Amino acid sequence: MFELLKKDPHTKARTGLITTDHGLIQTPIFMPVGTLATVKAVKQTDLRDEIKAQIILGNTYHLYLRPGCDIMEKAGGLHRFMNWEGPVLTDSGGYQVFSLAANRILEEQGATFKSHLDGSSHKFTPENVVDIQRILGSDIMMLLDECPPWPCSYEYAKNSMELTHRWAARGLKAFRDTGPLYGHKQMQFGICQGGTNTDLRSESAMFIDGLGFDGNAIGGLSVGEPSNLMYEMTDLVTGYLSENKPRYLMGVGTPGNLLTCIALGIDMFDCVMPTRNARNGMLFTRNGIINMRNARWKDHFESADEGFDSDLCRYHSMAYIHHLFRCGEILGMELASLHNLRFYLWLMEETRQQISAGTFHSWYPGMVKRLESRL
Secondary structure (H helix, E strand, O other): OEEEEEEOOOOOOEEEEEEEOOEEEEEOEEEOEOOOOOOOOOOHHHHHHHHOOOOEEEEHHHHHHOOOHHHHHHHOOHHHHHOOOOOEEEEOOHHHHHHOHHHEEEOOOOEEEEOOOOOOEEEEOHHHHHHHHHHHOOOEEEOOOOOOOOOOOHHHHHHHHHHHHHHHHHHHHHHHHOOOOOOOOOEEEEEEOOOOOHHHHHHHHHHHHHHOOOEEEEOOOOOOOOHHHHHHHHHHHHOOOOOOOOEEEOOEOOHHHHHHHHHOOOOEEEOOHHHHHHHOOEEEEOOEEEEOOOHHHOOOOOOOOOOOOOHHHHHOOHHHHHHHHHOOOHHHHHHHHHHHHHHHHHHHHHHHHHHHHOOHHHHHHHHHHHHOOEO
């Protein structure tokens, strides 16, 4: 299901192709986050035609709570429910359970938690999370894991990692003992943990890789640790993960983060940043980051990124976008969300071209500096 196409001779960057029953995914790739069966402020037709998304992400925790498994199964799965024909990856909900630290209990069997909606009690186990994702019908499903906080003690990180490993073996068995519900193939990715401890990260990478999942993910990063630690752990872990399987860094990040981690051997990313920041007026462009609420743009009648192929840049001036945000108009949030997601997908396209041409290693350091500048 994964074909390694080209390796950069100077870094760990590579291009590849993931084959799913809902379409091909060219890597490196960024996955727009559609937590509740929608990428906020973005229509499915725009995801396909303007943003050119190849795969999107849904969330098991949120979709389990609403609309719920009964509705999802009656609809025929997530693809049909939201009318999205492309591939979908579903996160297991482990991170959401982690974020409910005050309202959850972790045990060997699984995680008991209270709904953030109404306080009702629920339990996730490695097995029922597979069952839920069978009902969702995602092309790629993630394991239930525990995401330790940062910072945490070495003992906590070790115990958490070992629990994740035991859950991984159970989740893999549940996956192999069941089958898809809607006639298309599903894949399962393992998740490496271990905090920011090099020995634990190495141990986890070898253990998870050795179980034989369809792909491998790195969890528990981008949870507050400095970027240099995230890069150090990513570089370490990719050294242990199989070369012939996709590598997914969960919850990352800025455009600069993406390019740096691609150089460290990562193939797949997701993050709410492009849409969340867009709703607050922040644009990512080829020349740097722009805060559209800043008064300096009120009489700037040029494009935010001249020649860029988003509707925001093709048809509207910065003065107009600034006006929309100052007035609280929904259109501003929609245009900015479309633009930022298109930018992230453009960056992945450009990155694949640079790797294929053998120029990635000389291109990306300057591009990182440029993309992270503030305009």
